[in-house]
Amino acid sequence: MGSSSPRLRSTALSNYSPANRRSARRRLSEMPVKRTGLNSVRSRLLIVWGLLMLGLGALALNLVRIQVFQAGMLQARATDQQTLVLSATQPRRSILDRNGTVMAIDEPVYTLYAHPIMFQKDVQEIAASLAPILEKPVPDLLQTLTSGESGIRILDGIPEDMANRIRNLRLDGLELLQTYQRFYPQQDLFGPLLGYVDVDRQAQAGIEMSQADAIERTGDGLELRRTGDGFVLPTENLPEQASVPDQLQLQTTLDSDLQRVAQDAIQKQVETYKAKRGVVLVMDALDGSLLTMAGYPSYDPNQYYKADVEQFKNWAISDVYEPGSTFKPINVAIALQEGVIQPDDYVDDPGHIQIGEWPIENFDYKYVGGRGSISITEVLKNSSNVGMVRIMRKLQPSVYYKWLQKLGLGELTGIDLPFEGAGYLKDKKQFVDSAIEPATAAFGQGLSLTPIQLLQIHAALANGGKLVVPHLVKGLVDSSGQVQWQPERAAPKQIFDADVTRKVLKMMETVVTDGTGQNAQVPGYRVAGKTGTSQKAGPNGGYLDGVKITSFVATFPVENPRYVVLAVVDEPVGADAFGSTVAAPAVRAVIETLITLEKLPPSEMDEFSPGPRPVPEAEATTPGDENANSEDADTNSEDTALPVID
């Protein structure tokens, strides 16, 4: 104020000259204020201030209205527009085999919806531009597009590249919803093991179903904010690890290569003998993990809707059968464990005995008759039913029954696949009171179990007497192979002594070297096995005539038992259809592949002489083929490749 020139000051004061005052009066005439100059200025100021204050108050009121009363609604609208929930459907975790091969993986697929009410272009044009991409004829597409106003589903299962092409058309009114679809690269190799996932993303069989909790990713998806141009931004309350869906995958103990070879082998046997179905199982006896469960016929889970419903269940774990002779080594182990026999004992084998009103005879009784006094080893080697009955008669039936229960017959093994069936054991009173029951159990008839249960018990003979829980699933592993989660399993149960199992394995080795199992010989390697050919039980009791189920079980290498292989072929046709001819070759093929996969050295390096180079077209003949027409193959000892070493 001090710098203002005096001239201005005088001009300002001269405003109040009479001439100016008149004009001022005129200006202020409409204002109901006093004519004093200072007051009129003040009153004008006051008025302007009042107006401004009114405006401010109105603004404040509006602010209150928006912030307080409409806050909820507006916030909801903004959140709707800005936030997006990414992938309401989370992809399922992949399933791997033990080498990291992917067996099942989720692929994004899209469903195309049309809302004709939002079409900007002509329907004809839209149909014409969509038809080549969707590979549908234009008239059909036109009919679909004109069938409603909104929400018309045109096509689902659209792969990603097709979806991108549709999106690049930039047509209004078309909507692509993303979902996931399971893809099984190996097609029908694993079949019922993996199961399948249906349209509603529900797992229906196999590992997909039994491990659904581990495979499905929980959580509602990630919530993020989106800017106007579609760029995503994080929200404030983003959890630490939420941005990256964890890269855990479910690893199984299966081996794709072994499975493939086993599948081919069992398929060939089933087709050769026109059997109904066949299965090969391979277990690592040390921990019960299954390397292979190959069945034929199988189905492709990618096209599960085309498969026979019967195939959805895995008959290796759900259907029971009477094991027959493959149960004999187990009985011998029970007898040895109870101490009622010694390995070098002899029993009398007349070939044919009568128990009450039931006759029991050996398979080869008609050709060979009775054998007289034979050792326990020879009982197994020749698969003598009568010999087995004589052995098991030394056991009290109640003790025998307790043992059968201890083995787990009539109960589930606890494998981590769905729909497992339990075996069948007659009730105690019936078993103990009737004399025929322990007798038939001695050669593996009269009781029934699933193939996996038989494998489990033979694994106990291999691993030193422990009943392990068979399983397929190793656990959830991360990208570096570290196991992050494992399913809970029961601990193994010790049922036999280790030396008892060793003695039984030595007996089983003679079956392969010069018994009924010579078709399973692998030069240079010690294999212990047992053939089995049993009649199938009819639905009304009794046995079906001429209907057999053949099997072969092998443990190898005998000096350090690790792997147990079981092949079961159901209802092979032909007079020459026995466990030795039908099932044993499949087991041999599997053992050979297992040797190359696991790089197992031969048992006797010096004695090893390479066999003929295998040719893909012709199946190499092995010694014993010609002689293995019946279960008595004790006359071909000149073809043994190895001496039996104790």
Added chain:
Amino acid sequence: MTAALRIEAESQRRSSTADNVIPLHERDYASQARQSSAQPKLRPSTVRANKRATQASVRSLPQPLSQPLWLQMLIYAQKGSTVLMVSSVAAMLSVYGWTVHIQDSWGRDYQKLQSLLQQERQLTTSNEALKQQIAKMAEDPSARMALPAPSQMLFVDPAPVREPQVIETRQPDVRSSQNAPLGY
């Protein structure tokens, strides 16, 4: 306003006698207007000249009014809060800029992650499908592919550990190099 009127008071004093000081509140604007209009317009140079003219009677300039303590404190507080405000605005702007940058780079990295995951999935799928294709081809007998058999496996014993051999270094033959011509 106060200062301007002060100059007027000075000019008044000049025009009138030194003792004739008219108090402000008693003055009449009209009379003053007449007076000032009759007076020559004052210029800053004139004010200075007048000041020099009155050197004889040195009058001290009016002192600035001493402010009460609370007012001083308030002024200091105002200055301090201004500094604080400027610095906090600067900090706020930088933090905001950093937040936006972080969100932006997160979004960019997220897009990258999604595209990488997609690529990985596509690679895995096509890899496995290719393996299946080759396996199917191998089953065909005309493909002439055979499974590895145990008879084709070779087991080699590792050689026993030997002592490291001492290799004596030979002296280069000096004479022969002398005979050889240079440049070859």
